[in-house]
Amino acid sequence: MKILGIETSCDETAAAVVEDGASILSNEVASQIEIHARYGGIVPEVASRQHILAIIPILKQAMTEAKVTWSDLDGMAVTIGPGLAGSLLIGVNAAKAIALAHKLPITGVNHLKGHIYANWLVEPSSDATPLFPVVCLIVSGGHSDLVLMKEHGDYVMLGRTRDDAAGEAFDKAARILDLGYPGGPAIEQAAKSGTASIQLPRAWLKGTNDFSFSGVKTALLRLVEAGKVSAKSEAAASFQEAVVDVLVTKTVAVAKEYRVRQILLAGGVASNQLLRQWLVKNSPIPVLVPELKLCTDNAAMIAACGYYRFQAGKIDGLDLDVVPSLKLA
Ligand code: KG4
């Protein structure tokens, strides 16, 4: 089954063709990062205009790269939320137009579930395919969620952030340190030439599976304001360790408590090398991490999630709409 995936929830216009929820035939991403970097963050109106310009070229590119025509496709999977309303609308309306013109079924996909399904984008029958039950740590610009999955389509929310998401915390810390946008890669790069010598607080929120990252961000801000940060690289390394320490410790604890077979990492922050390494090193339970370029926003993960929705008979009508604040569970 060949699925065309479409993703426009934030600042990447993406299209991909994926076979049987696992094999990537194409995975094209038009990034707007350079445009938004000028403003230090995403400007929603600019994002939707860029999606309008990029959507048709990126769809053509994905089809050409995959060497498919419309008649080779079995369906489309499109992100309906969570995300920016004006951005989501471009992808959803493109999918509806194609559905009408080429009589292809559509399934609407939750962006966060898409991130989880990046873990299924491996060679079919390879031993890297996830085995249920799993605990997923989804860490992106808007979310830090711990989710239990006992089977496809079955999500139980175990914990979430109470304030800033992990990626948001990285973005804010980078702004405090004047390291540029997007903050995660900037902090990771700066941290390479520093040691984590600054003591920063960790919010453990004992007795819960929730996270909180606003305290560590404020602690960093106070140190900078007091002129106590002499090297940005040390501040970046210390901040990165503080965030990764909490993410890893709490994820391993939850995975043990629920006796899962595997831990799946997902979302843009999952491309952070320290997080990947520490989680693998500190978990007695096997950890799966998607390939780097599948961690940040892309459409292959949406197509993979869509494949399992089609398998479960979840087909949407042309009244499909965007849900900017869509919940995972
Ligand atoms: O999943 P994603 O691409 O978009 C959302 O759905 O939000 O995640 C973007 C977030 C941004 O906050 C970005 O700073 C963070 O992921 N990020 C990273 C790294 N690469 C991206 N955070 C830490 N380390 C990285 N290498």
Ligand code: ZN
């Ligand atoms: Zn995302």
